[in-house]
Amino acid sequence: MNHLRGIYTIWYRDILRFWHDKMRMVGSIVVPLIFLFIFGSGLSSSMGFGNSGIDYTQFIFPGIIGMTVLMNSFMSGVSVVWDREFGFLKEVLVAPVSRTSVAIGKTLGSTTIAMLQGFLIILFAPIIGVSFSVSTLLAIIPLMLLLAISMSSMGILLATRIKSMQAFQVIIQMLMFPMIFLSGVFFPVEGLPVWMNVLVKINPATYAIAPIRQVMLGTTADSSLGVTVLGHTMSLWDNVAVVVVFGIVMTVLSMWSFNHQD
């Protein structure tokens, strides 16, 4: 009971803050939408995917959904740093709830916000000519959730370890953007130069984006849009398994880290 109350309270505060901050609500989907429409329109004519009938806008759409979820959950998790900077973290840390509950509440809050942003992007599907059934949508939700939980936890983990604000800005730039750009959001991940191929394949986000695309566009794992690692074609479940492992590691580490900060 005590744990649930703590988790709920922390979650509730995140949602309240998000609700108050209408600018942030709009702001955080503007960047993905700019990518979607500008890249989509600009590159659609020059990039095609054989006879699959998928144009570039449709190709990046699932990626943009993933990117939105990834960015928002990560930034939300990382906001613990601002709580420390403004002193509010002290109020939370002396409260009679376990640190684990606080970390879970924060993860769930960030996850909820990221999911809402992801849904806002999905609303643009009809405009760019992507259609999918309700069952497809229901299949995408757990994939988004998995990504959101993993990235929130990673954000929290970083926020509890890095105390200097300057170092922090650098880390965000040097971690979040490469994770997005080297994850197959904007281009298929096969046939890349070796160095890039290595970075893409060690990037956990790659395995989160691929299944969203597979499900949404109905492509198969062994198509040109799939992922192969060391010659092995990653099936939908292979991808999911990678993200699950990554998510579990991040969640456990973030909780441990939250319990061992001072």
Next chain:
Amino acid sequence: MNVIEVVELSKKFKRLVAVDKVSFKVKEGEIFGFLGPNGAGKTTTINILCTLLKPTSGQAFVNGFDVVRQQNRVRRQIGLVFQDPSLDEKLSGIQNLNFHAMIYNVPVSVRKQRIEQMLRMVELWDRRNSFVETYSGGMKRRLELARGLLHRPKVLFLDEPTLGLDPQTRNRIWEYIIEMCRQEGTTIFLTTHYMDEAEKAGRIAIIDNGKIVAIDTPRKLKRIIGQDIISVKTENNAKATEEIRLRFQIEARDDGGGLTFNVDNGEEFLPEFIKGLGTKILSVNLRRPSLDDVFLKLTGREIRDEESKDYKSIAHHSGMRRH
């Protein structure tokens, strides 16, 4: 019963010793004051007691629970008003209190009514729905006080709680705190720079450079530290000085216009002094040493060599622990 018990507590930040083998006990229902100059280690001590910091060595117990090994238990006993800001500025005043009530599990049945009571007490009821970022400095402070008192903790840590508040507000808040202490038996650990606020404490520890140099009631501290202070104006100050020296073996100081000197028992001394003095007295004033004087004498940098001797004996006399 001792609600707070601190034994040989030390905290080092790299090479800086912020808290140096501090020991003290605070009884249930007591208001215990920590008085000391900037950087003395007051906040660091509080941070250890409220489980935000781990001590380098020594032990501390709150309501019998170890602040290192039983952190969750300790957190259930305490409430805090931090020295530094700790509000969520993106929430409104009432939302900040609501968050606090939720996380401290204030019963739903009394939550609303108690939040309103606290907001009215600190005169923020009219501004309850504004975001905290639009509050003035004093309003934020008042909200933090309201929040700290909201869940009626067993032990309340107040780190310079009324800094920057006007006198009426301070009085009103103190009335509430003292009433709460009386009704609920709350124990209060207070740090302050206001001497009148320190006077509210049952006992005061004076801390300097991480060490406790004296612990006692305000009254005893004042009595032990200084004698009563007498100021007189006479028709001929030079002659009066001479007379005081001969008759009472006291060296009076000329403070420009008048004479000042210290005596042990001003009330008994004064009638005799007035009767016996040959020089005509124009005015006379007897003043008790204030905590200001005590504070200056114990921690002020102007402590001179000849004074440092009796300063040590005082510290010893007033029960300083030095194992």
